[in-house]
Amino acid sequence: MIPSLLPEQALSELGRTEGGPDTLALLVRDQQMRRLLLLRAVLDAVEEADAEICPPVLRQRFRSDWALLEEADRAGEAEEPPAEGKGVRHSPARTQILYPLVGPWARGCLRALSTKTIPRTARQRRARSLRRELCYFSALAAAAAVRAGVPFSARLSAQDGMLVLPSLGALGAIGDGDVEVVARDGRMTLRRRGEADVVVDVAEREAPTASGAGLGPAPGAGFATWSAATAWKPVQLLPGLLPESVPVPLDDLDPHRTVDGGSRHQALSGPATLDEAARERWLTSWTGVRSILRLGGEHRVAEVATLLRCLVPLAAPAGHAAPDGGTGSCSGTRREAFGAVLSSTPPTPATFAATLVHEMQHAKLAALSDVVVLHREGPQERYFAPWRPDPRPYDGLLQGVYSHVALADFYQRCALVAAARPGQREAAWREHARYRAQTRMTLPVLAASESLTETGRSLVNQLLRECDRMGEAPPPAGVRIDAEERVRDAHARWVRCNAPTE
Template identity: 55%
Template sequence: MLPEVPDRILLELGRTGGGPEALAFLARDQDTRRLLLLRAVLDAVAGADPALCPADAGRRLLEDWALLEAADATAAADEPAGDTSVTKGPTGSPARVRLLAPLVGAWAQRCLRGLGTDPARPGAPQRAREFRRDLDHFSALAAAAAARAGLSFAVRLTARDGLLVLPSLGALRTAETGDTSVEVVHRGGRLTMRRRGAADVVVHVERGTGAWSGAASWTPAYALPGLTTGAPPTPLDDLDPYRWVQDGVHHLGLSGPASLDDAERKRWLHSWSGTAVELRLGGEQRLLEAVRLLRCLVPLAAPPGSEPGDCTGTCSGTRREAFGAVLSSAPHAPTVLAATLVHELQHTKLVALSEAVTLHRADGRKRYFAPWRTDPRPYDGLLQGTYSHLALADFFQQRALTLTRPADREAAWAEHARCREQVGAALPALVGSPDLTVPGRRFVDQMVAVYERLDEHPAPRGHAVRAQAYVAAARGLFSARRTPPTG
């Protein structure tokens, strides 16, 4: 049984904050839900229609799970005496780290959708083939975890459309199209990949670092350094096949996934290297959230409509089924990446909290004005956006009060004033909703308290006036679009 949210944690999160205890609670709750989700996949495969999931596919899934359990047991035996923790989130055993990695959630949700396919419906055979490909990915995940744990094994994996991804290690690129069988053998830190008609590819797996090879067909996984001293590296994942929403569903306004070259990785590293400093300028809370909640970054292509070489615009998002992942196009400066993390990690916090406690019972039919969007939003979307913009208003206010260079300070005040005005326009609809539960009412009341506290340090009048005009224009455009033409 999952634990209830303690009242003090609910109130902390309502203030867009959350100390180590609150953030750890959210992470543990999400990790527990992930393990339950994986259990659901195992159970659903065991009871699946053979036309969708043949018996041999089910047996292979159980073999992969056994390999993960062996990797977990090996890592537990290597732990210092007295360390009895089992689930450590992103810093646990290789097997636990793989299972709790954000994009495994996307894989598991896709598998459950596939298992719900009616074999009698048109298109079912194609969906069954796709589902079996999805199960093949779990085999690669188990192999990667076992190699990380130092286990010896030999398995046969499948390269999908010329690409075999071993999560956290890297990817083997083949010249073939379609599915290609690859024999993968691990002995003594050497991962050997064999396929018919091609030279063996040998990859050296080093615990705690990476996997390298001299073969041109191998692309190592890339990770950014720890955000702070002692923090684990943050994967910059441009390889995982589940890093983007599949089945034709896309995020509004987001570009597709990007594959990075060396120059683009350096650009990411440049921004990342200064991000901790920029986050701290907006308050220690924002740096703490990034260290405790961010588990991977997924690079996106340049925003839709941007010009080639344009580095001023970015787009970003999160996925409900991928706790700890932030999707973002390449930021052009550390300040941009810091603000992106503040924004997106509020969504991460609120989604995790909403799964642990019911904040409202709105059914999504009624739509509301949101000054940061051109389309009307359901209540939950309005709550999510208001929460993120409230944190941004606080973040930029803290920066404006801390920064010393006049230009930087004015830029921070401008962003603060805009976010604050946007929140002020949205809060009445949130507060006045009859759909709020008792915990939801307490949560929103804390948001109001933070909004009112911002007035202790008002923005310079010029910035405030421009922000008011900005929101008024957005409201006018919203009203015009909802008003049917006459005459």
């Protein structure tokens, strides 16, 4: 039996790399509750921290910021009560603390607050790190209050020459001094000694369309900011993917958008800061995404609309080697930033759509792995993945296979729809054949593991059935044979490079 925490219907949908409304809502609610528990853990850790790492004045400042955050949260309680069984409500302040990039901040804050025995010099570095993290929390509480319409006045500290109000915008080129922020009636006034005030208007409204025409205010649409002062840079909002969807921030400002590293992210470039031309390119690609996603099935549109809550632009990569020779773009997700996708500038809506399909699978599988245990394999990097030159751990292989099954399905559906033009159809068949050939080689390896839990085995078996189902509508024979030969060649190269030496 599948554990009652995860209904069999949900596991069946996820095994097909899909997810109906209830299944996606289950994953989202679980991630939201984990975020709230994480924030509570930060509160407890601050209260219990060694005074050398968290001095009393810093602790008191955190308490004041937490009180402002609670006031902002209470202010939204009557605005949108939760529907029966729907879990976490979405008051303006609650939306702010569930912002994907708050997750990396909370994790970093807990690391800085760790009570493990460390050398004195390391404690001093940790104390400096904690001061930076708690300055971010002050700005986070202020942004939540702005969203909730709670009037306040606070002194916030700039970091690295910029004061960032998470998800709203940033005041730049100001050094590392303090900024007085006064918010009231939909307007922020930012004051620095010896400088002219910067006035920022804040409104709940829709994002602009690609042509620049704005739409009127809409409940729950998102918070846009604008100012006549060039020092203020707003977070750009991309229009909601569906009419009922909220806009998606394109966040090139948040200090916690940077990837911490690790084997999954070794091919990612650093974060980018966008100029107007780059922002327009993002908007153009985003505008065309929905129609292309729809070619691969309405469920692809729905999962992006439900799960995507933030886009982080990355710099164009210098190029990285891959078994299939791919270079020039990169994308990724961060487990601690559920709802965020990191990506270099998408050159076309078609590549953007495929990127979103790919990354949504990583988000879903990571969230599922938080709900249930799928396997008990260790971290040893010893498995072949046709899309990587290096050996992969079992969990990394599972993540890759899961996203590649979804891409094989996506491209097959694109190839089969009547609306596809001949050139599009041929390209879709090539992509489908490549991804299916890769998963057909790797899925049996996953299935052979004795460390799969009952739930994990059910998931992998469903992926196998999905891969077999796609064989009922095969690509042209030449395309299929070419894809299979490429996978075999990649495996032969991998064996030569990774064979144990005497």
